[in-house]
Ligand SMILES: Nc1ncnc2c1ncn2[C@@H]1O[C@H](COP(=O)(O)OP(=O)(O)OP(=O)(O)O)[C@@H](O)[C@H]1O
């Protein structure tokens with residue numbers, strides 16, 4: 001009974017203060033304590049806990065309750081999407097595919113976890129370079145859990161509402177918590193970055209503290225996802241608060257193969273598998289977003305002007321400028337000769353790449 005006694009005053013106080021988060025946490029503690037002695041009551045409490053908010057979404061019929069706005073009421077602070085029709089294919093690295101699957105499974109079995117007095121994980125920190133798919137992953141999770149995605153871009157909130165940041169963020173957090181949803185904090189490092197800036201240090205410190213407290217007590221039926229390109233800027237206190245931290249990495253070769261195939265082979269023209277293989281093994285430092293961009297630019301050329309898909313793709317690789325590799329043209333020519341068209345003459349290579357014959361000659365000579 002000891003545990004229950006300890007939690008009861010907290011529970012009652014929280015109930016009077018309308019502090020839902022503490023009500024949830026104290027109830028979980030009580031479920032755990034009761035589980036052995038009085039399973040019936042434990043079950044009853046856990047049913048209450050799992051269900052009391054299930055009607056809540058009715059109070060925010062999707063897109064009807066106004067989203068929080070800045071003081072002048074002009075700009076909405078968040079973007080609201082339901083992602084019901086997110087049907088894009090997502091290719092996940094083996095390294096974290098299982099973590100994501102488990103996270104989703106946990107959400108499905110939330111009530112079972114609560115039955116045992118175990119809080120389901122609900123916070124996720126995604127970090128990695130631009131274009132690796134952090135936002136994409138948040139949308140995917142929103143689709144799979146059928147929860148609306150509420151996006152708050154912290155970098156714009158902080159810079160454009162200087163002085164009112166704390167109030168704005170608090171408003172968004174309250175809005176997100178009101179019914180089951182995913183709050184997506186994009187550019188999360190904006191919070192940390194500005195901590196060195198003395199001009200609004202006090203305000204930002206307060207904001208960070210508000211956020212940390214919220215993270216601890218985020219309601220079970222809400223998910224919080226944060227994304228950043230600069231994990232090194234987040235301090236330990238923030239880092240520790242997330243249940244799961246996932247490094248979204250650039251794709252390895254097998255994933256690059258799937259991505260090139262998916263984005264380039266769209267029924268416009270037939271694509272030689274060897275060419276997909278050549279792209280995946282030659283361009284090693286690309287993000288899914290680079291692959292998507294090069295492929296669509298190349299298919300546009302193909303549809304509008306015809307020609308060969310190989311030439312169009314190589315043109316797009318050079319033009320889109322997403323690969324900052326020293327001597328990219330030479331690398332492409334050498335790899336083509338070695339791995340794709342072994343019997344090609346210099347003239348063939350010039351035709352295939354669209355590069356002048358003299359350059360082809362020079363690249364191959366330098367390589368010998
Ligand atoms: N795992 C993936 N599978 C398939 N396509 C992907 C994947 N990841 C990213 N993409 C493609 O790349 C695009 C850009 O990805 P996204 O915007 O999610 O990157 P990001 O990590 O959020 O980048 P940033 O840090 O710049 O915000 C997506 O719209 C999608 O077309």
Ligand SMILES: [Mg+2]
Nearest residue numbers: 134135136227
């Ligand atoms: Mg993003």
